[in-house]
Amino acid sequence: MRQRIRHMALALSAAVVAGTGVLAPAQATASSTSASSTSASSTSASSTSRPDSVRQGLEALVRADGVPAALATVRDRDGRIRHYTAGAGDLATGAKVPVDGQVRIGSNTKTFTAVVVLQLVGEGKVDLDAKVDDYLPGLVRAEGVDGRTITVRQLLQHTSGLADYEGLLDEASLRDRYFEPRELLDLALGQKPAFAPGEKFGYSSTNYVLAGLIVQRVTGRPLAEEIDRRVIRRLGLRHTYFPAAGDRAIREPHPHGYRKDTPDGPLGDFTEMDPSAGWAAGQMISTGSDLNRFLSELLAGNLLPPAQLAQMRTTVPIGDTGAGAGLGILSRPLSCGGVYWGHGGDIPGYETRGGVTDDGRAVAVAVTTVPTDYGVTERLEGIVDTALCR
Template identity: 80%
Template sequence: MRQRIRRTALALSAALVVGAGVLAAPAASAADRPESVRQGLDALVRADGVPAVLATVRDRDGRVRHFTAGVGDLATGAKAPVDGQVRIGSNTKTFTAVVVLQLVGEGKVDLDAPVDTYLPGLVRGEGIDGRSITVRQLLQHTSGLADYEGALDEASLRERYFEPRELLDLALGQKPVSAPGEKFGYSSTNYVLAGLIVQKVTGRPIGEEIDRRVVRRIGLRHTYFPTAGDRTIREPHPHGYRRGTADEPLQDFTEMDPSAGWAAGQMISTGSDLNRFYSALLAGRLLPPAQLAQMRTTVPVGDTGMGAGLGIFSRPLSCGGVYWGHGGDIPGYETRGGATDDGRAVTVAVTTVPADPAVTRHVEDVVDTALCR
């Protein structure tokens, strides 16, 4: 699922060129896979009009291949950097969920305890009561809480700084979309509350806990939670773009204040680091077996065939089986991908949030191709 800040419109010239794949290790055993991935990236640029695409593919033997396509900077015509950093949006939710589940394993948080146990009196509104919403329901998007992102003005996010409590207030001013536990309903509000629970229990900022408990633990060298006021992307990166309407020109949205995402969508990473993260998570390097099993226990996501776990989703593969991941949208960048239990992993990032859902499906098709072919 994505971070649901209002989707941007998109229409680039088909004249953008497609870069060649960059081999980072010996070629994968399926000889047609690199060419199939390149064709998918080519189509995203030439037919779907995204400015640039970055992909990182790891096969079950640990061999890695990087791909780029399109233009990384429309002002200069520079190519997208191989394995460049991007804003990863709602992939941040999985990092936050891991920290919460680590605290569960340490006996500091109870998944089936009410939110009020940790944030007494905070979650109140018309039809809303934190005494009837559990931590598990937050992580699985079954709390019924409305998504605060629908109340945000996307164009203002470049400059605007939000405190987490401001984001929560935007949601609590809306009626719930369902009763707690009734059904799946994606809402970033759940992860603002999860981040606040982490801070209350640990006494430390959520970004610091993610860094200590996840990023440094598995050696993610290019992943971080931007500090307050940091609107930049630190390492080589493609520029991210948005346009408010179909008639407006693309606007460079690379530098922005990501605080509207916070524990639900603020982080920055690379394809290689995201592949390492999801692979390490599935391999049991971040959670005890009991908590990993809880994370992977899913509820249906409508009739999509997807399952929602605790901060992670299972998606069916065309070749059989599933892969586990999240994905994320934030103005300027969309990411899709995940990992399988046998060691395959893929991350694909495009440098705008497509207005047309069909384009996002094409991004997901590239993920499927890379994992299956």
């Protein structure tokens, strides 16, 4: 949920540096790897293989940065899939991190929501350049805000100027609090807009609350059902789901998630929570393998018609980083040249980063807390760069 794109313009540049400077050069091993340890001293499946930079990066996050656990799934250039874990899946028991375990994926949910909207565009039921008011008449009205001036495209690309409701939430209260989407919208509409519609990029989860409401208005069905029918079941993502209202647990094997009430405070278990504050912007649960498959199938044209996929991949710049924001998807530069496509997400207890390249490489990395030091997130993105450039 808490993607913190307001910091990403700086972090993206730093992540490229981290991918080549902080971590050792990538080395491929001879066989699939599954490394697991409660002390971050994981081992390769091949004792004769050279040091694996992805594994080393995950271990460093646990050992040096105090992350409880880290896990990753990587698909190499040759199609080989590797799974990694480091740290403890449960700090109370010392249990191992489940390989390819489920995690809360936060703002990666936005890409799923954007796919559904763009499918509706392809079906002629939604127009990207139509106004929000055309689908949700009278709903977006506040000081300086008018749904008659904001387009659907601006919602998906974060160029609407709408204030972000996330900064108005008390994270500690999210464990048990249920939010209706309209409550989230009302929080945002109580704030002045950040800029005029279309003026520039400005990340706001409020955009995706409105996108989700448009899906429901146009289809007459709950957003969760549309994502399940149009994306999850279509691709056979067996470990991905949109939790139902009141569903506070994670269904399948998973590492526990943790958060701190204060930067210097102890880690508290935050695995179970009501994720409704994320909704269309951040409510979903998945695994690294499923995220890699979702993004790979998306870029391969197996979810959207060519015209809508091209629209999704048309970006606006995020500062001067070389990164760009498409419609529910971001492009980031790689230290080895080219870009990768993905999103990333934060929600109390979990942070995820990753993406795929046009030639089929893929990586999904997760840690079991949202770091209070954004430098840790930069190092996490450096691991993504390392995995994709090996």
